[in-house]
Amino acid sequence: MEAISYLRNIVAHHSRVWSRNMVKRPMEIKKPKGTWLSRPLPEAGQKKPYFIITAMLYLCNAIHTGETYKQKILALIKKNPEIPIFRLGFLDHWEDEPIWCK
Template sequence: MQQTPERSALVRRPAPLPRPVATREPPEGRARPVRQAARGQGRTPRRRPRPSLEHYLTTYASPELPPSWVMVEELTIGQLSTVYRNLARRSDRTAVAAVLGLTAPVLESWLQTYVRVRNVCAHHGRLWNVGLGVYPVIPASDRISWLDGPLPERSRQRLYPVLVSLQAVLDTVSPRSRWAVRLHDLVAPRPAMNLAGMGVPSGWSDDPFWRRHLA
């Protein structure tokens, strides 16, 4: 699929960062940092990789604000959802969604659902037999990866459509992912009652949407 100029500009790699600010020796009488002092003694501690934002702020003086791709790495899923929803231009929201093989309304809905699921998991809440309160929009377009068969009405307010939406995104961002196989191995041995509580219909793995990932 040929990218539009607007979409190409969105996913284009950032320009090279400016040269690092030159470091200076500490003023006379001030102790050198512990790590620097330890270098000559063979006791250099192992360094952990620094986040991109920390690296930028401690290395570069101009421009003052870091590139957007650096900032995005530091956002929570909730903040990312808010940023996307508040993009002023619809064309920008459309371009971002298109990269994931989605439409803008679908991506906005799914992000809000992922925020809800993340919060439940972070607080050790229960997912398998409860309504989430926020549910993913069911795509109406055939261009979006989704179930071939109809989604049962009783499943719409349970976890199952969230699982389908996650696999739909993975179809674009990680086509070789084995997530569907791991999901199947996790839920297949469960009693039918447990699956029903998640909204997983009987024979769910026979749907062509799942079969092509489980082959």
């Protein structure tokens, strides 16, 4: 929750998220009860906003509101294809991860 609050504060105060290493990050979920990442992120990937964004989706799915959040993220990315989302930590084939494609 601290990582989500941290990201929220960065965005709320109009600070840069682009290419930023996050000081706070979510704990790795060892035995997820729902759909999570199928492969662990490298250390560098765990420091990027993608990890927090995906953790937020995991929590939204746990309370059954994940579809709205996920659809908004996917629509934002689709609407802005010129933005290199890898700078936010999105890996190649991120959309094939079970949490994003279900």
